[in-house]
Amino acid sequence: MNLILQSKVVNFWAQPFNSQWLWTGVIGGLLFGILIFLGLMFMPAQFRRPVVAFSTFIGGAYWVLLYIFPAPIDMQKTELATGPVESVGKFLTDANPVVVSVSGTVTAFMLGLGIFSLLSIHLKRITRRQKDWAFSVVLLAALASMAFFGYADYISRQGPDGTKLDLQANWGFVNYGRDLLFDGLLQQMDAAMFSVIAFYILSAAYRAFRVRSVEATILLSTALLVMLSLMGAVAFVWNDAVRNMANGNDFLMNFQLTEIAGWIRRTFETSSLRGIAFGVGIGALAMGLRIWLSLERTGGGA
Amino acid sequence: MEGNKTFGDVLQSLPKQVLYIILIVFTSVPLFFPVKVPNQPLESSIDLYANLMSVKPGETVLLASDWTNSTRGESLGQFNSVMRILMRRGVNAVIYSTGDPQAPRVAQDAIAKLNVERIAAKQPEYKRWENFVSVGFFSNGEATVNGMATSVRSSFNGKKDFAPGRGLTDVFESPILKGREKVADFPLLIVITGSKTSNITVERLSGKVPIAFAVTGVMGPETGNFYQSQQIVGFASGLKGLYDLEGLMEDGVNNPDKSGNVVVKSSKYGPIPGFPGEKNDGQGKRYYPTLHFAVGLLILAVIIGNVGMFLSRSGGRK
Numbered sequence: 001m002n003l004i005l006q007s008k009v010v011n012f013w014a015q016p017f018n019s020q021w022l023w024t025g026v027i028g029g030l031l032f033g034i035l036i037f038l039g040l041m042f043m044p045a046q047f048r049r050p051v052v053a054f055s056t057f058i059g060g061a062y063w064v065l066l067y068i069f070p071a072p073i074d075m076q077k078t079e080l081a082t083g084p085v086e087s088v089g090k091f092l093t094d095a096n097p098v099v100v101s102v103s104g105t106v107t108a109f110m111l112g113l114g115i116f117s118l119l120s121i122h123l124k125r126i127t128r129r130q131k132d133w134a135f136s137v138v139l140l141a142a143l144a145s146m147a148f149f150g151y152a153d154y155i156s157r158q159g160p161d162g163t164k165l166d167l168q169a170n171w172g173f174v175n176y177g178r179d180l181l182f183d184g185l186l187q188q189m190d191a192a193m194f195s196v197i198a199f200y201i202l203s204a205a206y207r208a209f210r211v212r213s214v215e216a217t218i219l220l221s222t223a224l225l226v227m228l229s230l231m232g233a234v235a236f237v238w239n240d241a242v243r244n245m246a247n248g249n250d251f252l253m254n255f256q257l258t259e260i261a262g263w264i265r266r267t268f269e270t271s272s273l274r275g276i277a278f279g280v281g282i283g284a285l286a287m288g289l290r291i292w293l294s295l296e297r298t299g300g301g302a
Numbered sequence: 303m304e305g306n307k308t309f310g311d312v313l314q315s316l317p318k319q320v321l322y323i324i325l326i327v328f329t330s331v332p333l334f335f336p337v338k339v340p341n342q343p344l345e346s347s348i349d350l351y352a353n354l355m356s357v358k359p360g361e362t363v364l365l366a367s368d369w370t371n372s373t374r375g376e377s378l379g380q381f382n383s384v385m386r387i388l389m390r391r392g393v394n395a396v397i398y399s400t401g402d403p404q405a406p407r408v409a410q411d412a413i414a415k416l417n418v419e420r421i422a423a424k425q426p427e428y429k430r431w432e433n434f435v436s437v438g439f440f441s442n443g444e445a446t447v448n449g450m451a452t453s454v455r456s457s458f459n460g461k462k463d464f465a466p467g468r469g470l471t472d473v474f475e476s477p478i479l480k481g482r483e484k485v486a487d488f489p490l491l492i493v494i495t496g497s498k499t500s501n502i503t504v505e506r507l508s509g510k511v512p513i514a515f516a517v518t519g520v521m522g523p524e525t526g527n528f529y530q531s532q533q534i535v536g537f538a539s540g541l542k543g544l545y546d547l548e549g550l551m552e553d554g555v556n557n558p559d560k561s562g563n564v565v566v567k568s569s570k571y572g573p574i575p576g577f578p579g580e581k582n583d584g585q586g587k588r589y590y591p592t593l594h595f596a597v598g599l600l601i602l603a604v605i606i607g608n609v610g611m612f613l614s615r616s617g618g619r620k
Contacts, residue, residue: 063445096453096457100440101460103442103445158470162469166430167414190371199322202325202599205603205607206603210607211611230542232340232341232545232590235341237340258342262345265526273524
């Protein structure tokens with residue numbers, strides 16, 4: 001036992017930069033990844049499920065262990081752990097950047113998957129001259145031009161003088177192209193799309209928000225008070241009137257608009273939102289457990 | 303049937319085109335005539351301002367810039383105000399994003415515009431590498447912020463930004479990140495967001511570093527939960543929060559003006575100065591009157607609709 005406790009554990013995750021071990025690990029990892037990829041491609045469908053279930057469990061288990069396992073305090077990367085508990089804690093902590101990078105890389109693949117899906121759907125629509133195929137042409141042209149100018153702009157900023165391009169006076173063709181597409185078109189179109197919501201809200205408020213019951217009356221009155229409190233000028237005048245009438249009376253000062261709205265926020269709004277958050281949290285926990293243990297067959301389960 | 307319409311019916315059946323034209327007029331006209339609307343800042347906004355002002359010059363804060371086009375109306379103004387405060391106080395920033403791949407670039411563009419403004423005002427430029435570094439976008443926000451809880455250095459490992467004359471260089475070689483390993487090594491983490499990244503930040507980093515938010519108006523109520531439970535130290539919510547922040551930058555807190563009047567009072571803090579005479583107004587002052595009129599119109603629409611319903615029910619004929 002003493003031998004185990006005194007054993008020195010090699011820091012697997014922190015090989016020196018450009019070292020032989022690091023390169024061996026990188027090349028080994030790459031080959032291992034290719035092998036896994038090929039293996040999954042040619043694996044019979046019935047064997048894929050246990051592989052996905054195992055990977056999901058290991059992925060989830062890492063975060064659970066990182067959260068609950070005691071982590072070594074103030075331990076440097078170059079320090080060696082003593083004892084099994086410290087070794088496991090250090091292993092989990094040191095693995096963190098690697099796991100974060102891997103999960104980030106896997107997540108980034110979803111972008112590629114999205115582009116692939118978009119291309120396959122819209123190219124098919126264009127080649128078959130399906131309904132509204134012209135819109136697909138516009139979409140793909142927008143995708144290609146935004147990607148081209150975005151990437152060209154990015155590349156132009158990679159040199160030692162890249163920061164000079166922060167000033168518009170130093171811009172070139174690709175920088176102006178990106179600015180036109182991104183700031184000039186995309187941002188404005190996004191803003192226009194969002195502003196449409198205002199018309200729906202106004203129309204809904206006018207046609208649907210009726211005080212037909214006691215509950216609706218309470219809801220409407222509360223909403224009106226909170227909305228009025230957002231109008232600085234109204235709140236200012238209301239508060240001023242209450243202050244003058246209250247003449248220092250602490251109880252009457254509670255009837256300032258900002259006080260009433262604050263009370264509504266602190267009591268009803270916060271408690272109800274907290275209740276919803278608890279419900280969502282418990283639901284997420286249950287769903288997380290089901291996915292982690294591969295009990296969930298839909299939405300990504302094995 | 304048209305001739306038999308009661309006044310109540312008329313009130314209930316205004317054509318939507320009329321409503322839309324009124325909305326366009328109500329929201330567009332104030333944009334051309336910016337006026338200073340009287341305002342009482344919310345406590346959460348005062349707390350945000352006080353915490354930003356409490357960071358010592360030369361310190362480095364973490365800044366999660368998780369907003370892009372869709373919430374530009376609120377988030378850009380909030381970002382500009384927060385950055386103006388940091389720039390004027392000589393506070394450095396490490397900018398990262400877990401919300402959107404476009405976010406780091408949008409933030410850099412905003413800083414570039416603020417720098418143009420500073421240079422025009424003969425103020426020192428807020429320099430990349432020396433005053434701020436951009437560590438870029440992290441595609442898996444949950445894992446990244448979780449990793450930051452253990453070690454910021456590990457989470458930002460391998461990220462590069464421009465060093466003057468050297469090109470892309472590891473961000474940890476920047477003087478503003480020297481000796482910073484953990485999230486607790488930063489005096490403040492500010493999240494400017496239009497998405498759920500604020501929730502992830504609270505879940506993973508609460509208690510490890512003081513956290514402050516600037517969120518959209520829609521996110522205000524749920525963010526209020528974190529504020530009340532003291533998981534965050536302050537926040538600005540939507541245009542109202544932005545207008546509060548811009549006002550606080552002008553007036554300060556418990557800070558007498560030239561005539562000795564204290565515009566914003568708070569029992570929680572001592573005198574906190576503002577930046578009178580500098581460019582403090584931005585999107586808040588420009589858009590707040592519009593919000594005012596839009597909310598007023600919304601209230602009016604609800605009242606008209608309900609009055610119409612009551613008149614129709616009571617059977618009053620025109």
